[in-house]
Amino acid sequence: MLDLCLWIGQSADGKIRVLYEHYMKSVSSRYLISYRSAHPESMKINVLVNEALRILRNCSSHLQDAVVKEHLQYFVKRMQFSGYPQEYRYEVMMRAFKINQQERTRKRTTENGGNNKKKKRKQWYDQERYDGVMFVEVTPNAELKQKVQKACTKNRLKVKVVEKMSRSVKASLQRSNPFGWRSCGRGDCPTCVRGIEVNCRARGVVYEIECVDCTTTERKMYRGQSGRSLYERMKEYVKNWEEGSDDACLHTHAEKFHHGDQFQIDVHLLKECYGKPTSRMVSEAVLIQDLPAEQSMNSKAEWTYVRLPRVTVS
Numbered sequence: 001m002l003d004l005c006l007w008i009g010q011s012a013d014g015k016i017r018v019l020y021e022h023y024m025k026s027v028s029s030r031y032l033i034s035y036r037s038a039h040p041e042s043m044k045i046n047v048l049v050n051e052a053l054r055i056l057r058n059c060s061s062h063l064q065d066a067v068v069k070e071h072l073q074y075f076v077k078r079m080q081f082s083g084y085p086q087e088y089r090y091e092v093m094m095r096a097f098k099i100n101q102q103e104r105t106r107k108r109t110t111e112n113g114g115n116n117k118k119k120k121r122k123q124w125y126d127q128e129r130y131d132g133v134m135f136v137e138v139t140p141n142a143e144l145k146q147k148v149q150k151a152c153t154k155n156r157l158k159v160k161v162v163e164k165m166s167r168s169v170k171a172s173l174q175r176s177n178p179f180g181w182r183s184c185g186r187g188d189c190p191t192c193v194r195g196i197e198v199n200c201r202a203r204g205v206v207y208e209i210e211c212v213d214c215t216t217t218e219r220k221m222y223r224g225q226s227g228r229s230l231y232e233r234m235k236e237y238v239k240n241w242e243e244g245s246d247d248a249c250l251h252t253h254a255e256k257f258h259h260g261d262q263f264q265i266d267v268h269l270l271k272e273c274y275g276k277p278t279s280r281m282v283s284e285a286v287l288i289q290d291l292p293a294e295q296s297m298n299s300k301a302e303w304t305y306v307r308l309p310r311v312t313v314s
Contacts, residue, residue: 015062022058022071035083045092048079052096061104131157135164190234191267198267200231204274206283209237209297211253213263220257222249222297223270225284227277234267249297 033039033047055075059068072093079089134152136144142163149161181197183189191200207230209222226233240248254260270287273280288298 019060019063020058021060021063021067022055030078030081032078032082032084035085035088045088045095048084048092049095049099051075052092053099056096056100057103129158130160132159134159134161136161138163138166184231186231188235189231190238191230194265196265196267198230198269200234201229202269202272202274203227203229204272204276204280205230205269206271206273206280206287207233208268208270208287209250210266210268211257211263211297212266214257218295220253220297221291221295222253223284223287223291224298225273225280227280230267230269249299253297 032051033044035044037044052072052075055071056068059071076089076093079092084092134148136148139145145161145163152159152161181199183192184200186192189200191198204227206223206225209224211220214220224233237248237250241250241254244251246252250265254263271280271283273283288296291298
């Protein structure tokens, strides 16, 4: 239903503007909720106050007062026609005027820059002063942040250093899956058949394969990444292992440490980066470099195929 009547005219301040005022169809009922109705008193007064507010909102703020007054007087006559006494009509109009004044004050404050929260959220660092942002781990008294910021300032780098908050206590204690691990039920799943409690359906992951039988020496581990599911990737590992492929890390480990015999493995998900291939590859490179050489089953080619620059702050 059309509530507004639009036209271009001269406003109260003398300027030419697009103005609008409240409009009612000729077939619309002028009768309001009856004063004698069995509705609760609070409900009747709220209905009338909201109707008066609707008229005030449908009148342009630049409209002349005489036009707005005419619409409100007609609304008061409608209340009188519906049986409301003078004290009731006065209470309704006073409430409507008060709420309308609060709304317009809030709107002016927002237009004049009162909505600073959204601006700060979008521009939380000075773009003219800084060219970018660098996140660092949280340390006591922000020591790492201060050292990195000092190093950036010393080398004339326009970088704002911000501490990246660590995992909250809630996130550490909360479990998104309260029922825990469940087998996928596929008879050819290398992890579920071995009873390894890992999500074999996860895609875009960085994983770790660990030899459980290496008890006399340090346990050997292989770290890798895959954009496919862990189920598909582990099937390839097991197939190459059974076929005795020279490129298979599990076959090479079996020949070197277990006289070619089968050994038990365990699989861990180190990081899930679904839809973020760059983050996945960088995470794999960092985790491979962090693994000691005597514990790694990765080949030397995998140690250096993604070289990451190391920056130290003294």
